[in-house]
Amino acid sequence: MAVDKDKLLQFLLRQGDNTLILGHRVSEWCGHSPILEEDIALANTALDLIGQTQMWLGYAAEVQGEGKSADDLAFLRDAWDFRNVLLTELPNGDFGQTLLRQFLFDAFQSVLMGRLMKSSDETVAAIAAKASKEVAYHVERSADTVVGLGDGTEESHNRMQAALEYLWPYVGEMFESDDIDAAMAEAGIAPDPAGLREEYDALVGKVLTEATLDIPAAKYAHKGGRTGYMHTEHLGHLLATMQWLQRAYPGCEW
Amino acid sequence: MYAQMIKTARSGVKTREEMNDQEREFQDKIDNDIKIEPRDWMPDDYRRTLIRQIGQHAHSEVVGQLPEGNWITRAPTLERKAILLAKVQDEAGHGLYLYSAAETLGESRDELVRLLHEGRMKYSSIFNYPTLNWADIGAVGWLVDGAAIVNQVALQRTSYGPYSRAMIRICKEESFHARQGYHAIMKMAFGTPEQKKQAQDAVNRLWFPAIMMFGPTDADSTNSDQSMAWKIKVKSNDELRQQFVDQTVPQIEYLGLDLPDPNIKWNEERGHYDFSDPNWDEFFNVIKGNGPCNVDRMKDRVNAWEDGQWVRDGLLAHARKKAAAKVAAE
Numbered sequence: 356m357a358v359d360k361d362k363l364l365q366f367l368l369r370q371g372d373n374t375l376i377l378g379h380r381v382s383e384w385c386g387h388s389p390i391l392e393e394d395i396a397l398a399n400t401a402l403d404l405i406g407q408t409q410m411w412l413g414y415a416a417e418v419q420g421e422g423k424s425a426d427d428l429a430f431l432r433d434a435w436d437f438r439n440v441l442l443t444e445l446p447n448g449d450f451g452q453t454l455l456r457q458f459l460f461d462a463f464q465s466v467l468m469g470r471l472m473k474s475s476d477e478t479v480a481a482i483a484a485k486a487s488k489e490v491a492y493h494v495e496r497s498a499d500t501v502v503g504l505g506d507g508t509e510e511s512h513n514r515m516q517a518a519l520e521y522l523w524p525y526v527g528e529m530f531e532s533d534d535i536d537a538a539m540a541e542a543g544i545a546p547d548p549a550g551l552r553e554e555y556d557a558l559v560g561k562v563l564t565e566a567t568l569d570i571p572a573a574k575y576a577h578k579g580g581r582t583g584y585m586h587t588e589h590l591g592h593l594l595a596t597m598q599w600l601q602r603a604y605p606g607c608e609w
Numbered sequence: 610m611y612a613q614m615i616k617t618a619r620s621g622v623k624t625r626e627e628m629n630d631q632e633r634e635f636q637d638k639i640d641n642d643i644k645i646e647p648r649d650w651m652p653d654d655y656r657r658t659l660i661r662q663i664g665q666h667a668h669s670e671v672v673g674q675l676p677e678g679n680w681i682t683r684a685p686t687l688e689r690k691a692i693l694l695a696k697v698q699d700e701a702g703h704g705l706y707l708y709s710a711a712e713t714l715g716e717s718r719d720e721l722v723r724l725l726h727e728g729r730m731k732y733s734s735i736f737n738y739p740t741l742n743w744a745d746i747g748a749v750g751w752l753v754d755g756a757a758i759v760n761q762v763a764l765q766r767t768s769y770g771p772y773s774r775a776m777i778r779i780c781k782e783e784s785f786h787a788r789q790g791y792h793a794i795m796k797m798a799f800g801t802p803e804q805k806k807q808a809q810d811a812v813n814r815l816w817f818p819a820i821m822m823f824g825p826t827d828a829d830s831t832n833s834d835q836s837m838a839w840k841i842k843v844k845s846n847d848e849l850r851q852q853f854v855d856q857t858v859p860q861i862e863y864l865g866l867d868l869p870d871p872n873i874k875w876n877e878e879r880g881h882y883d884f885s886d887p888n889w890d891e892f893f894n895v896i897k898g899n900g901p902c903n904v905d906r907m908k909d910r911v912n913a914w915e916d917g918q919w920v921r922d923g924l925l926a927h928a929r930k931k932a933a934a935k936v937a938a939e
Contacts, residue, residue, distance in 0.1 A: 375687075382690070385678030385697055387909065389917020391671065391704055391718075398698035405691045412687075426686045450920050503927040504920065511923025600685040600743055607801055609685040609743075609793075 358542040362535045363476075364418050365438060366545060368428070369535075369581050370482075371411030372439035375429055376590070377460060378404030379597055380447055389450050396496060400457065403489040410482045430601035434590050441580040442525040444590045451504050451511065452518040458497035459522060462558050463529045464490045466551045475543035498562045505566025512567060519568050527576025530555070611669030611733035611757060613824040613896070615662045617654070617832040617841075639840050644770035647713040655839050659769055660714050661730070662841060664721040667707035668732040670700045672906055676740040677749060685743060692789050693746060699782045706778065710771040726911050734892060737900030738818045744797045744804070744811035750790015752812075752819040752857065758783045759853045760823065768840035791860065798864035809866050816869035817887040823850040825889065854882050 382401040388394045412425035442460060447453045468490050471483030504511040532549045539545040563570055579585030625633060631650055645651055674697050684690035708718040724730040735753055740746060761783065764776045797804040824830060824846040836842035858873055872885040
């Protein structure tokens with residue numbers, strides 16, 4: 356069945372903005388990680404996320420049909436037009452917070468991409484098939500690091516527990532559902548995110564238990580990113596950096 | 610690249626008569642282009658010189674992430690950002706091979722990093738210059754990696770096997786970087802007047818620092834004779850610099866940019882370009898720690914290492930727990 360084009364566009368922006376904003380955050384680490392192997396891994400993760408962004412936003416621009424490119428969407432929208440979940444725009448914090456944020460997102464992506472590979476939309480299925488290979492090793496690495504640091508020294512454990520307290524309230528937003536999700540589910544393009552929670556909790560619960568970390572009891576979830584209603588203050592600064600050249604020298608080829 | 614002013618661990622080259630049998634046998638291998646491998650006997654000074662050179666080279670790759678990282682978050686398109694991330698990832702990878710090559714000589718990575726952080730080892734002078742506009746990123750790929758390639762293509766023939774093999778692998782990636790860098794600056798040189806201005810600014814600022822990368826003039830390069838005799842170094846600083854200038858000047862002209870040195874002129878008789886000497890006082894100042902970015906670069910690296918201590922400790926503690934649990938289970 357034909358799907359509402361605007362809703363499909365919103366869905367694609369949610370995918371592409373998640374990978375764009377998180378990829379940007381991860382790239383901020385360049386040259387500053389705790390050990391050379393991690394510099395390589397972080398650059399590699401950021402590179403994969405930016406590559407996925409090119410695919411998602413490229414398709415979004417095509418669906419939008421206004422002759423724009425993935426770059427136009429990335430560099431020339433203002434904060435309220437971004438549709439990433441708040442989790443992805445949160446500051447890096449220390450290395451532990453960065454890797455825990457990565458794990459909480461990778462776990463979601465690993466569940467979601469498995470479903471999107473079976474999407475009724477061939478382009479979505481193809482992007483998910485390619486991304487899922489990268490997501491598989493991202494989640495393996497971020498989970499290993501979370502376990503290693505959670506179950507490491509007293510200091511590393513305490514830092515990871517503090518990071519979890521900070522990040523956990525941002526997890527719930529990934530499972531929010533609205534009319535866009537309903538339309539995607541009805542068209543067989545994407546699952547209703549609410550339906551992914553059980554599988555996610557099982558995966559995340561297993562890893563956090565192995566990491567000897569306690570999941571906070573509070574259920575409250577911050578939201579506003581995937582609808583664009585209310586981002587954090589952090590996003591504006593990220594965009595000010597990321598979009599600066601395109602804004603300062605409009606219309607150039609780079 | 611990125612090894613300069615490597616102090617050879619000996620003064621004066623021994624004549625064949627001064628060598629003992631072992632040293633003569635070693636020198637025969639070198640003279641016959643037989644590679645020296647980690648388990649082979651080698652003079653202590655050969656080992657020490659190589660550790661310094663390979664270690665400095667590795668440090669340069671690692672510190673070299675910083676000036677490029679300075680622009681990753683401001684890259685103007687998704688493709689440019691991806692290319693730059695891939696490049697920086699390659700540089701860190703080169704650092705890893707080179708530290709591994711140094712390990713085959715009996716020096717650990719941790720020790721080399723400690724010496725760097727204590728200011729007892731150096732990295733290439735070029736990374737003590739700032740990257741101030743986006744064209745600098747193109748210029749770093751084209752000029753800096755370009756200069757590195759000239760040096761490293763020569764080093765593929767270096768006498769120590771692991772170093773030579775690392776150079777062969779690294780050169781392939783560096784060539785890709787240089788092409789990408791040139792492409793990026795070409796877009797700007799052929800772009801709007803403002804973009805062209807940035808490209809010109811980058812070339813003007815980075816030209817002399819790039820030609821300084823080959824180290825002091827041969828007349829002032831006091832450490833070269835023994836390194837050349839041992840084929841740790843294969844071509845002289847001035848030969849390599851001339852080769853770089855000769856290949857780069859036509860590339861600047863193709864971009865339609867002004868030459869960064871008014872004395873660059875084709876010399877029919879020599880069959881080479883003439884060019885001005887860089888300001889060697891500035892070079893020696895940068896080497897001594899007075900370059901525009903020396904203090905900040907080292908602060909970044911030392912802070913990254915110190916801030917990461919808890920991570921390394923945590924992961925190590927976990928690995929030990931796992932190993933102990935495995936032993937207990939067996």
